[in-house]
Amino acid sequence: MLLLVPADVLRPRRPDAHFADEAEAAREAGIDVAVIDHDAFVRGRADGAAVGRVPEGADAVYRGWMLRSEQYAALVQALAGHGVTMRTSPEHYRRAxxxxxxxxxxEVHTPESFWTSGDDRHDFLQACAALGAGPAVLRDYTKSMKHYWHEASLVPDVADSDAAWRVASRFRQLRGDDYTGGFVLRRFExxxxxxxxxxxxxxxxxxxxxxxxxxxxxxxxxxxxxxxxxxxxxxxxxxxxxxxxxxxxxxxxxxxxxxxxxxxxxxxxxxxxxxxxxxxxxxxxx
Incomplete structure (x- = not known):
């Protein structure tokens, strides 16, 4: 097993400080550790240099900052060029x-949910109608904005279309370029x-x-x-x-x-x- 972690931006041969203790624990457990250029994948510059410090022919697990599904797929592809196999495939990653x-x-163990593809108001209001009435919690495919609970997370009543859309609009504004997939409405529990x-x-x-x-x-x-x-x-x-x-x-x-x-x-x-x-x-x- 090989543990992959993001490199420190200023000291690219070292793990990012947030994951340094996991890298050290892995080494102490007899697990090899290598760093990757996380920012290269975020910027869409996934080339061999981004994984140049990864040894060839390893069975790898990543522990690092969040990547969009397409960015993770680019990471897997770049590593495959080094003969490295990720335990989690791009399909696995997207599914999780x-x-x-x-x-x-x-479904039986989680709040009832409806979602859209994209950020169109009409589609959002259709998701509200599917949920019916009452409070809901808003997010996109990968993340909520629960730290902005009243302005961009809690929809007091999905039957109030204008109020619900105000919450959705603020959520979309706050997520910016990180917005992923579409709106997800989850019944409040x-x-x-x-x-x-x-x-x-x-x-x-x-x-x-x-x-x-x-x-x-x-x-x-x-x-x-x-x-x-x-x-x-x-x-x-x-x-x-x-x-x-x-x-x-x-x-x-x-x-x-x-x-x-x-x-x-x-x-x-x-x-x-x-x-x-x-x-x-x-x-x-x-």
Missing amino acids: HELPEWYSAI PFVGPEVRTWWVEGSCRLVTAHPDTPEQHPSTELDLTAVEPSVRALDLPFVTADLVLRDDGQWRIVEIGDGQVSDRPPSTAAAELIAALKNREQSTT
């Missing part, structure tokens, strides 16, 4: 990264307590952490994955995260699926714990 790709597998992030390798939950937004907060109720495990396994993905939160009726609900390669690790969890979860997969398949 974009809500319309993962929604059907976990009353949650209690903090989110918990679960890390799954080859369909098995290998690590449970706090959510990065609330790194010191853990749910007061014991997490029970019995109901959701078959659905996460049905995604058939090599490395994903599932964020869960307790609904006010006592049910655990999945609010997000993400590709584990670009899911942030809370600082309250040691880097070695995540590396161990990945290495356990390696050991179980040898």
Whole structure:
């Protein structure tokens, strides 16, 4: 196994500071580490130089900043030119990264959702009509703007077309060039307590952490994955995260699926714990 991390912009031979502890933990666990030029893929300049420090012929896992699906595909292609195989294919990445790709597998465990393709007002209002009435939470295929809760996230009533569109317009403005896919409307559900992030390798939950937004907060109720495990396994993905939160009726609900390669690790969890979860997969398949 080879761990790939973004290079430091000012010191390109070193890992980006945000992932330096994971790189060090990997080395201590006997895993090779290499850096890539993350910015090259973001700028659409995916060439051999961007992965020039990656050794040939490796089985690799990426831990780094978020990439759009097409940018990740370019990374995989560039690495293939070095004989490097990514455990997560471009198809796997998209399935974990974009809500319309993962929604059907976990539909019973996640808020009801409708989405558009693009940012057309007519299509958005059709999604509102499909949801019916009542409050909803707005996002795009990959991200919400929950830190702008009242102006760009919460739609108080999808039946109020003008008010709903004002929220959507502000969301679209804030997302800018990062806007991905289309609008996604998710039925509002009353949650209690903090989110918990679960890390799954080859369909098995290998690590449970706090959510990065609330790194010191853990749910007061014991997490029970019995109901959701078959659905996460049905995604058939090599490395994903599932964020869960307790609904006010006592049910655990999945609010997000993400590709584990670009899911942030809370600082309250040691880097070695995540590396161990990945290495356990390696050991179980040898």
